[in-house]
Structures are given as structure tokens and as C-alpha cells.
Amino acid sequence: MKNPNDGFLRGRIRSLKFALRGMWLLMTTEDSIKAQLCIAIFATILGFYFDISNVEWMIQFLAIGLVLVAEAANTAIEEIADFIHPEYHKKIGLIKDIAAGAPSFAAFISLIVAGFIYIPRINLLF
Numbered sequence: 196m197k198n199p200n201d202g203f204l205r206g207r208i209r210s211l212k213f214a215l216r217g218m219w220l221l222m223t224t225e226d227s228i229k230a231q232l233c234i235a236i237f238a239t240i241l242g243f244y245f246d247i248s249n250v251e252w253m254i255q256f257l258a259i260g261l262v263l264v265a266e267a268a269n270t271a272i273e274e275i276a277d278f279i280h281p282e283y284h285k286k287i288g289l290i291k292d293i294a295a296g297a298p299s300f301a302a303f304i305s306l307i308v309a310g311f312i313y314i315p316r317i318n319l320l321f
């Protein structure tokens with residue numbers, strides 16, 4: 196929450212602290228984020244192994260970022276849904292299913308990106 200006594204810079208630094216805390220919470224408590232981070236580390240190792248180009252690194256990191264952002268948004272929506280209606284409700288189920296669609300889209304697109312980058316290189320190995 197905004198503190199009215201904070202100036203611009205102090206307010207930005209306070210927000211950054213909360214945002215970093217959010218990232219830390221996601222990385223340490225959310226299994227889906229942990230799994231995506233493991234995949235991101237694996238993709239980074241693959242990138243070094245196959246010596247991908249600068250543009251490919253940029254696209255790969257954008258794809259990783261897209262998945263992490265979508266997972267984080269999905270987690271936030273799930274938390275809100277559980278908070279406002281912890282009991283079973285058809286609408287909550289629908290909201291959660293739709294929210295889960297976001298990381299699924301991102302993961303699907305990232306798989307296509309990975310295919311473009313690595314399939315030609317893996318083919319060269321055989």
C-alpha cells in the first residue's frame with residue numbers, strides 16, 4: 196500500500212522491495228515456478244552447449260520470461276480465487292481453468308521456439 200509520506204524515489208524503492216519479495220516467494224514456494232526455473236536452467240545449458248547466437252539467446256530468454264510471467268499471474272489469480280471463495284464453486288473452477296490457460300499458451304509457444312532453435316542442431320548430431 197502506498198505511504199503518503201513517501202517521495203517518488205522512496206516510493207519506487209519500497210515497491211521494488213515488495214516486487215523482489217514476490218519473486219522470492221514465487222521461487223521458493225511455488226512448485227510450478229520451480230519446475231519452470233529448472234527448465235530455464237536446462238535451456239540455458241543447452242544454449243551454451245550448442246553455442247546459440249545472440250538473437251537466439253534473446254528469443255530464448257523472452258520465451259523463458261513469458262512462461263515465468265504467465266505462471267506468476269496464474270498463481271496470483273489462484274490465490275485471489277482461493278481467498279475470495281475457498282469453497283467449491285463452478286465459477287471459481289472456470290476462472291482457475293482459464294488462468295491456467297495462460298502459462299499453457301506460453302509453454303506451448305516456448306516449445307515451438309525451442310524446436311526452431313535446437314531441432315536443426317540436434318539433427319546435425321546424428
Ligand SMILES: Nc1ncnc2c1ncn2[C@@H]1O[C@H](COP(=O)(O)OP(=O)(O)OP(=O)(O)O)[C@@H](O)[C@H]1O
Pocket residue numbers: 227270273280281282283284285286287288289291292295
Ligand atoms: N474452489 C474451486 N471450485 C471449483 N473448482 C476448483 C476449485 N479449486 C480448484 N478447482 C479446480 O481444480 C483445478 C486445479 O486447481 P488448483 O487450485 O489446485 O490449481 P493447480 O493448477 O493444480 O495448482 P498449482 O498451480 O499450485 O499446481 C482448477 O483449474 C479447477 O478446475
